[in-house]
Amino acid sequence: MTSEVLTPQEALEKTRQVLKDYPFIKVVAVAGPGDPLANDETFEALELIKNEFPEVTLCLSTNGLALPDRIDDLLRVGVSTLTVTLNAIDPEIQAQIVDHIAYKGKSYKGVEAAEILIKNQLEGIRLAVEAGMVVKINTVLIPTINRDHIVEVAKKVRELGVFIMNIMPLICQAKFADMEPPTNEERKEIQAICEPYVQQMRHCRQCRSDAYGLLGKDLSQMSEERRNVIKMESIKKVEHEE
Template sequence: MKECMSDEMKRKISEHPCYSPEAQHKFGRLHLAVAPSCNIQCNYCDRKFDCVNESRPGVTSEVLSPTDALAKTAQILREHPYIRVVGIAGPGDPLDNDATFETFRLIRENFPDITLCISTNGLLLPDRFDELAESKVETLTVTLNAIDPDIQKEIISMIYYNGKKYSGREAAEILIQNQLEGIKKAVAAGMTVKINTVLIPGINDKHIIEIAKKMNETGVYIMNVMPLINQAAFADIVPPTDAERKAVQDACAPYVKQMKHCRQCRSDAYGLIGKDLSIEKKSCGKTSVSELNELKTVSVKKGGKN
């Protein structure tokens, strides 16, 4: 895959801290938390906490409007010029929020040299792919935890798609179909694609190598096997050890390049991967947790985009 990239794309990947292990020490990223709505309930996801001690996906201290996100970007890029990537990764799913595309438009207009990045569950990837391409997003991450519906149905409790709630195997089938279709579209369009896979002992740990083989077929650039953070419905599952995670990564490595330096960042993280400045700038108790939960509840009830 890398050999097929343009020289410009190779340069951008070399400066993307999530896609290049060397870049993590020199270049930073900025996550803009403009996307509170989500269309999937994953059994390992719990977004009700926010504190300086919480550093994980789905956590943010505030939800920004697109104009506030632009102002924040301008300030942070001025203070930290080593940041090369601006991404949207939540706290919900970016493709379930129209604010994502308005934010990208503003960032692209004002900072044309910045690499735009998005992290999504992929449910709406085929439906909103044209908008994503028009936004000139160059790097895409899809959380793909299974390609077998019988395994996927154990990981998600429900999805909302086209205004309807689905659960069980039907939900799993829709999600997997859309994820794979969207990934293929992205690769064909020249986007550089990363897969995030949450390693869940006893559920998908023996299956992840099959995901890697499938991603090899689709042309995905890199795969990130992430250890489960045991919370929500999966609070009683013991997370994988470092050795167990490494064994899965080693088994997948012949098929897809492995990312091994992920820190499972917050939705408002910025700076170097190993030095999240969003935590240093905040203190506990500043978050409007009720507001985030209300937004999430509204999204679940409506089953649509915000």
Template sequence: MADEYRTATIGGREVPYDPEQLRKISEHPCYSDKACHAFGRCHLPVAPRCNIQCNYCIRDYDCVNESRPGVTSRVLTPEEGLDLVRRVVRDFPYVKVIGIAGPGEPLANPETFETLRLVHDEFPHLIMCISTNGLLLPEYIEELAKYDVGNVTVTLNAVDPAIGEKIYSWVEYEGKRHHGREAAELLLSQQFRGIEMAVAKKMFVKINTVYIPGINDEHIPAIAKKVGEMGAFTFNVIPLIPQYKFADITPPTPAEKREMQDKCAPYIKQMRHCARCRADAIGKLGQDVQSCVYQQMKDEKTE
């Protein structure tokens, strides 16, 4: 057993994982600060719809000059996503991770699951990754496991609904739109359940928390402590990009971000190399190649 299994430190305890599971750390540029220099990821923008409205989020799909979450030059069909993976694996063999991160909420779009099926069937060796707000994670955890999604990122901006209600305008669940404290409580309950279920499946969970000065800044270490206790693997502090209802908030400085990470570090491993990826990002972190890939695809169609 000792020869076949190694461990990962999660939630302050050593958890046994087999080599294939640990590959999902060692070759994933977001989960390993060493992997980000050697390996890349390909985000497939197949999920346009979202089921919550964050007060910092504007999703402009046709935007080539911005590098931030929620942005893509175009939305792909599942079949187009598979074609893109074929091209990327051929031309950029260092890409080991296929992720779906938007531009909306992946789990609110059936195209996500069709894309996962197509890619997993043809490329079972690739690491499958998903980013989610967590609202539907409990409902779809089994389907994610079916397609060997071993890395799950959950954006969790508060563990106190009184703070959460300042961050979300509404949450849409089972055909009903919720607002205020009710929306924040519903979202948080689902996020906690989903994280617990993902950890129980031995998925590697990364938590993204948007650092919003004056809203959740003093609360972020409490988030880190809670998710560390729950068994999340790593924690990513993302400085606010001021837009939408939070357009007038001054974002934290790099020094303030580092200070916040240091405050959270006793509770959970910190991701300190985030590049705030677009929903269509391709390549190594900070060395994106999606513009040339999509241009090649466009040129081939017009030939």
């Protein structure tokens, strides 16, 4: 979810304002619209930001379908941290989650679509790790579909050299609107099972894609008064460090 979609120039201006107000922010990420690798504007925005703020870490979130084809573009614009959503490595299971894809001008369905998606996801992850990117895997826990399979995902991404895995609870909407989300206990149980294979991220709050702030502190959702207090604290801290 997002409150608005920004053009590349608007993204640069937004970054300018946020970093001016909150200089402690060190990461800028792109999460859409749709899959960011399908939009040339993604790379234009990232390039504009990197040119003006070379010290900022650039991050991108993707479903990985186009990752092998666009890995060189990501490296060119300076993306160093990558999040890939990988919900299954078994095509039969993946086909229950993603029932079709559009890839290189063609539409694919069912298991065939799942096979293409998984192949590209795993190849893209391998290429990103080899290129020196820090790779995080997002896996959505869907109790009746991939609950018992997620450990296999963890084992596979460990082989590929993934840094960390974020197991996220299903948001019940669209085709999953009638499904029950997993409990916190269920998610913790799966995290514990996967922990021996890949480090688990436990502080995710599933924030909006245009959120900004700190872990557990979404400044974009705070009152103007509270944001101003944090802004002044941030400026004083930076001045003290200098």
